[in-house]
Amino acid sequence: IAGITQAPTSQILAAGRRMTLRCTQDMRHNAMYWYRQDLGLGLRLIHYSNTAGTTGKGEVPDGYSVSRANTDDFPLTLASAVPSQTSVYFCASSEGTGSPLHFGNGTRLTVT
Amino acid sequence: AQSVTQLGSHVSVSEGALVLLRCNYSSSVPPYLFWYVQYPNQGLQLLLKYTTGATLVKGINGFEAEFKKSETSFHLTKPSAHMSDAAEYFCAVSARANNNDMRFGAGTRLTVKP
Numbered sequence: 432i433a434g435i436t437q438a439p440t441s442q443i444l445a446a447g448r449r450m451t452l453r454c455t456q457d458m459r460h461n462a463m464y465w466y467r468q469d470l471g472l473g474l475r476l477i478h479y480s481n482t483a484g485t486t487g488k489g490e491v492p493d494g495y496s497v498s499r500a501n502t503d504d505f506p507l508t509l510a511s512a513v514p515s516q517t518s519v520y521f522c523a524s525s526e527g528t529g530s531p532l533h534f535g536n537g538t539r540l541t542v543t
Numbered sequence: 544a545q546s547v548t549q550l551g552s553h554v555s556v557s558e559g560a561l562v563l564l565r566c567n568y569s570s571s572v573p574p575y576l577f578w579y580v581q582y583p584n585q586g587l588q589l590l591l592k593y594t595t596g597a598t599l600v601k602g603i604n605g606f607e608a609e610f611k612k613s614e615t616s617f618h619l620t621k622p623s624a625h626m627s628d629a630a631e632y633f634c635a636v637s638a639r640a641n642n643n644d645m646r647f648g649a650g651t652r653l654t655v656k657p
Binding site: 435462464466472473474475476479487489521528529532534535536537 | 552588
């Protein structure tokens with residue numbers, strides 16, 4: 432089934448540790464996104480990539496980095512995790528402007 | 544930048560009753576508007592979208608929404624609620640220039656009582 436695969440499903444991480452959340456899509460979409468979901472705040476965009484080789488900052492990029500080496504993969508890295516990064520992280524992709532987003536099932540991250 | 548306000552973080556209806564979830568948006572340019580649904584422990588799924596053309600948009604599972612430019616609204620409705628409609632619903636807006644500025648509302652949790 433075509434879609435977006437995120438790993439891990441959940442993770443408990445000690446503050447100060449480095450963590451990479453993985454995201455792979457098989458729909459050949461050019462655009463990919465990382466959002467965080469927090470209760471009462473909806474989804475907020477962390478970083479995006481319009482095409483392989485390019486990335487951009489979203490609404491809440493501090494403390495996160497991304498790379499887009501190819502069309503299918505879009506990993507999100509927390510260089511030194513802090514408790515405020517406890518959240519559910521969603522990867523998404525789209526065909527482009529005006530197209531809806533396709534979401535993975537999320538990674539639940541707890542930073543202690 | 545665009546923004547979305549969803550009125551009511553929690554809506555409760557009886558099975559068979561009308562579902563009305565409210566969404567108001569702010570955008571300096573003509574917007575694209577979306578409704579997504581999220582079931583527990585899953586990602587968001589598209590319910591319906593408005594891009595151009597007819598202002599009454601029909602989506603999956605019997606839901607529909609009407610784009611009202613004069614009211615800057617995009618309310619979601621369903622004539623008769625089903626137990627399976629219980630979920631979290633998100634309204635989203637993006638500028639026609641690019642999807643990178645898609646903004647989501649805080650969400651409305653719909654409960655359906657038997």
